[in-house]
Amino acid sequence: MPLRLHITRNDLHAIRWVESAARPLADGEVRFRVDDVALTANNITYAAFGDAMHYWDFFPSGDAATGCLPVWGFGTAIESRHEAVAVGERFYGYWPLGDELIVQPARANPRGFVDGAEHRHALHALYNHYARCSADAGYDAAHEAEQALLRPLFTTSFLIDDFIVDNAGFGAAQVLLSSASSKTAYGTAFCLAQRRGQPGALRIVGLTSAANVAFTKALGCYDEVLAYDALPGALDAATPAVYVDFSGSAGLRRTIHEAFGERLLHSCSVGGTHWTDLLAKGGNRDLPGPRPTLFFAPAQASKRMEQWGPAGLQQRLGAAWVEFMKPVTSAQPPWLSVVTHRGPQAAEAVYRALLDGHAAPQDGHMLSLAE
Incomplete structure (x- = not known):
């Protein structure tokens, strides 16, 4: 019987495993076993923004009060009634945190x-595509975990960097990244750092907890790393800045806005390690400087697909990914330490650790529900 984790939408700590009755496939459908998936702070953001950004809509739970958490990783076709997918083929894509998914392949090549399922028609194609591992230029069997853990996050990092450059850095001279030890933040810093020495390159300042300062500095992609408890005094508030908020902390956002005022030229929110602040109301009231906006990666991706074509975007993203993987896998110590977990109880423990902010930044958690 298929098993999935159901999360209460208005209380992310309230979770339960739910079994449902297996059903036979209809013509044109494929049944996948969900094999190995990544669980990161980004998935907590999916839950926190589940209603606002329609993340709960991908894998409906059948109950308006709960949702199924989307995760990235690998699945294997175990039954197929579609000519484009053979039993035994492995695909990379977007899955529910569970052990099975039935899809309706469309626009197959x-x-x-x-996934051409009716409920996914209105959802962004970035999340609906399943890549055949045997034909995926970005796939490396030896680094499946790194792909599952970092590729979706790095896609967002690449698009944030592109968004900042697309807007000429908003006229700023520095960019501040909160939760600087998080994978999406340091991916963004890596992309920004590739522009060092070029006209208009921004100084990259990472903001993180005191416990993560050493790890964040060792990455080498930040020009400066500041601990939260040193703010606002340690900030160069006289220099115009852009703030990219990966934490969602209302208190930190206010500190940044009040320190810079009108010298803060753009403020955007990407993630939410402080997810409780995201669910609270009124955190942006009466802030000096620009109104904080939500960065939605698919919107920037759509713009670039129109300008460059899908192949052009994938080519640029693929080249950046190859460069990013070099320090991730070969730095001493590596930027990422893969930790594997098996079974529903282990998956639940990782989810709770991420939800409560207890996961170490260098760890990347891979899950399989099979015990």
Whole structure:
């Protein structure tokens, strides 16, 4: 019987495993076993923004009060009634935190397909595509975990960097990144750091907890790393800045806005390690400087697909990914330490650790529900 984790939408700590009755496939459907998936702070953001950004809509739970958490990783076709997918083929894509998914492949080609299920028609194609591992240029069997853990996050990092450059850095001279030890933040810092020495390159300042300062400095992609408890005094508030908020902390956002005032030229929110602040109301009231906006990666991706074409975007993203993987896998110590977990209880423990902010920044958690 298929098993999934159901999360109460207005209380992310309230979770339960739910079994449902297996059903036979209809013509044109494929049943996948969900094999190995990543669980990161980004998935907590999916839950926190589940209603506002429609993340709960991908894998409906059948109950308006709960949702199924989307995760990135790998699945294997175990039953197929679609000519484009053979039993035994492995795909990379977006899955529920569970052990099975039935899809309706559409627009299939040698590289993969999109899920044509009716409830996914209105959802962004970035999340609906399943890549055939045997034809995926970015796939490396030896680094499946790194792909699952970092590729979706790095796509967001790449698009944030592109968004900042697309807007000429908003006229700023520095960019501040909160939760600087998080994977999406340091991916963004890595992309920004590739522009060092170029006209208009921004100084990259990472903001993190005191416990994560050493790890964040060792990455080498930040020009400066500041601990939260040293703010606002340690900030160069006289220099115009852009703030990219990966934490969602209302208190930190206010500290930044009040320190810079009108010298803060853009403020955007990407994630929410402080997810409780995201669910609270009124955190942006009466802030000096620009109104904080939500950065939605698919919107920037859509713009670039129109300008460069899908192949052009994938080519640029792929080249950046190859460069990013070099320090991730070969730095001493590596930027990422893969930790594997098996079974529902282990998956639940990782989810709770991430939810409560107890996961170490260098760890990347891979899950399989099979015990």
